[in-house]
Amino acid sequence: MVDLSDIIEQQIAPERWGIKPPAALWQAAQSELTDGGDLETLALQAFAFARFRIARDLFIAALDRGTTSAFEGLCFSYTETQRLRTSQGLKELRDQVDRLCDGGAGLADLGTALMQLALAGETVEYADTLQPLIEELLTRACREGNRDAHLALEHFLHAQGRHRDAEALTPPPEPPAPHDPAQLLHDAAAGDATALERLRKVADRRNETFHQIGAAAFTGSPALWSWPTKLARAGAADLVEPLLRAATDSGDRQARQRLVSFLDDQERPPEAEAVLRTVSATDMYALNTLFHRLWPHRPRAAREVLTEAAQAGHILHVLTVLRPLIYGGRLPRDRRFAITAIRVLARLGYEPAQVQLARTLLAEADELEREKTPHHDLIARKRDEAHQLLRQAAPGHREARSLLGRLAEQEDNYTEAADWYRQAIDVGDYEMFPSLLQALRQGTPPDEDEVLYGLDDDGSLLPPW
Numbered sequence: 001m002v003d004l005s006d007i008i009e010q011q012i013a014p015e016r017w018g019i020k021p022p023a024a025l026w027q028a029a030q031s032e033l034t035d036g037g038d039l040e041t042l043a044l045q046a047f048a049f050a051r052f053r054i055a056r057d058l059f060i061a062a063l064d065r066g067t068t069s070a071f072e073g074l075c076f077s078y079t080e081t082q083r084l085r086t087s088q089g090l091k092e093l094r095d096q097v098d099r100l101c102d103g104g105a106g107l108a109d110l111g112t113a114l115m116q117l118a119l120a121g122e123t124v125e126y127a128d129t130l131q132p133l134i135e136e137l138l139t140r141a142c143r144e145g146n147r148d149a150h151l152a153l154e155h156f157l158h159a160q161g162r163h164r165d166a167e168a169l170t171p172p173p174e175p176p177a178p179h180d181p182a183q184l185l186h187d188a189a190a191g192d193a194t195a196l197e198r199l200r201k202v203a204d205r206r207n208e209t210f211h212q213i214g215a216a217a218f219t220g221s222p223a224l225w226s227w228p229t230k231l232a233r234a235g236a237a238d239l240v241e242p243l244l245r246a247a248t249d250s251g252d253r254q255a256r257q258r259l260v261s262f263l264d265d266q267e268r269p270p271e272a273e274a275v276l277r278t279v280s281a282t283d284m285y286a287l288n289t290l291f292h293r294l295w296p297h298r299p300r301a302a303r304e305v306l307t308e309a310a311q312a313g314h315i316l317h318v319l320t321v322l323r324p325l326i327y328g329g330r331l332p333r334d335r336r337f338a339i340t341a342i343r344v345l346a347r348l349g350y351e352p353a354q355v356q357l358a359r360t361l362l363a364e365a366d367e368l369e370r371e372k373t374p375h376h377d378l379i380a381r382k383r384d385e386a387h388q389l390l391r392q393a394a395p396g397h398r399e400a401r402s403l404l405g406r407l408a409e410q411e412d413n414y415t416e417a418a419d420w421y422r423q424a425i426d427v428g429d430y431e432m433f434p435s436l437l438q439a440l441r442q443g444t445p446p447d448e449d450e451v452l453y454g455l456d457d458d459g460s461l462l463p464p465w
Contacts, residue, residue: 021045021426023458026054036067043070047077048428052454053462060096068102075109080430083452084113087125097137104144111137112152119159131160145172181209182216182224185243189230196236203239214246218254228258248275253285260289269293280305281312284320291321296333306341315350326360346389351397358386358393358403394420398429405435414439426459437461 029042043058055077062070075084075093083089093110100106114134117124124130134156141149150171157166180186184202187195202210218225228240244262247255256275263272276290287309294302310318318341325338339360345353365382368374387407393400405420418439424432433454437446440461453462 021049023456026051026457030054030057030061033061034065036062036065036070039065040067040070040073044073045428047073047080048430050425050430050433050454051457052077052081052083052430052452054457056092063096063100068100068106071096071100071102071106072109075106075113079113079116081452081454082448085117085122085124086449086452089452090124090126104141104146104149107137107141107144108146108149108152111141111149115152115156119156142169142172147172180216180220181212182220185213185217185227185231186220186224188236189227189234191230191234196234199239200236203242206242211246211250214243214255215250215252217243217247218252218258225254225258228262253283256283257285277305281308282314284314284317287314287317288321295337299337303341310345310350315345315352318345319352319356323356349392351393351400354389354393355397355400355403358389358400361386361389394423398424398427401427402429402432402435405432405439409435409439409443412443414442422459425455430454 026046029039029046033039033042039058039062043055043062046052046058047055056074059070059074059077063074074096078084078089078093084093097106097110111134114130114137118130118134126133135153138149138153138156142153150169154166154169157163157169184195184199188199199213202213217227228244231237231240231243241259241262244255244259248259256279260272260275263269263275273290273293276286276293280286280290287305290305291302294305296302306318306321322338322341325334339357342353342357342360346357361382365379365386368379368382387404390400390404390407394404401420401424405417405424408414408417408420418436421432421436421439425436434446434451437450438444449464453464456462
């Protein structure tokens with residue numbers, strides 16, 4: 001029997017269990033967990049491990065304990081497994097949503113999920129009642145004051161060409177506006193002379209109020225983000241940079257981007273790069289922007305910022321920056337640099353880099369194979385290296401396991417493919433469940449309804465439920 005402390009630990013760190021969470025975990029969770037939030041968290045993990053029925057039961061148990069947010073996860077799980085397309089699945093969700101008291105959030109979730117099916121032209125068992133049902137659910141949510149439902153219903157009516165009906169909708173009342181520390185800034189930018197004078201005094205003192213204004217400068221509606229331009233037009237151009245720097249110091253990404261643009265417009269590119277450099281090791285936008293300002297004219301500096309990001313543990317950021325250099329119309333120098341950098345990261349044991357390099361090698365092998373006189377030895381070497389890289393990454397990288405499964409399936413090795421797919425599922429990649437079914441059926445695609453059921457607590461295929 002698994003102790004409850006183990007269950008909580010599993011919620012925080014599922015990798016603790018390694019491959020395949022033990023059946024005792026799910027059995028204990030269903031019988032012993034009592035907190036709705038804990039049940040909801042574990043339900044999400046059960047779903048990730050393709051324990052779809054267990055996830056359903058845990059979501060409902062969370063709802064039974066008053067955790068209304070669990071309905072969103074339940075609705076998502078039914079959508080992902082296509083159970084929502086069945087009459088039974090729809091009935092189960094309607095039974096749950098009708099007992100919620102959550103300000104229309106559950107009605108909006110279900111109505112929006114059905115709307116997405118309708119707009120995509122997906123096949124459902126209740127096609128004749130789908131449209132009126134969507135309108136009913138979203139209208140009920142609107143009556144309960146849910147603004148997301150209003151926007152969804154308005155979009156749905158416009159999509160059907162019912163523009164008058166959409167324009168006739170009455171939106172729920174706006175919630176009370178919270179206090180906006182940047183209101184003085186917005187008033188000054190709008191031309192209020194009194195506000196501008198007060199803003200200058202605050203800026204001169206650089207006190208706590210000034211920094212509060214900077215921190216909130218880009219937190220309101222995007223329509224208010226034009227204050228730098230308006231403030232300059234109002235005769236206070238000297239205040240723009242200090243406020244942008246204060247907002248940037250607060251960690252606001254939008255402020256940082258605007259400050260970089262401001263400095264570029266002032267023809268101060270070294271200062272703009274210095275702003276980006278302060279966060280490029282951890283911020284994807286800053287890293288990407290700074291790298292492409294440096295490459296290829298300052299290759300050493302470009303390599304340095306990538307190295308700093310890699311050393312900070314942001315390998316995915318580095319790979320995102322390098323991928324465009326590999327594909328599509330780039331100079332050979334760019335491609336060589338990117339592949340060399342990824343190869344270095346792969347040799348250092350970074351699994352995402354190993355997977356990216358393997359993908360690149362497989363793509364190169366496929367391209368060589370399409371040539372009139374393919375280089376068979378080179379193709380074989382590239383594919384062998386790709387397999388080795390994926391096997392190195394497989395213990396800790398679910399995409400590597402999925403790719404190995406697909407490669408095995410391409411070679412009609414369905415037993416090995418099924419093993420890799422199951423391993424991918426057992427570290428939380430539920431999307432591999434249909435592939436597992438196909439491999440177990442020797443390459444025959446599963447029926448749509450088979451995808452609904454998932455695995456039981458010990459990882460065996462479930463019959464219909």
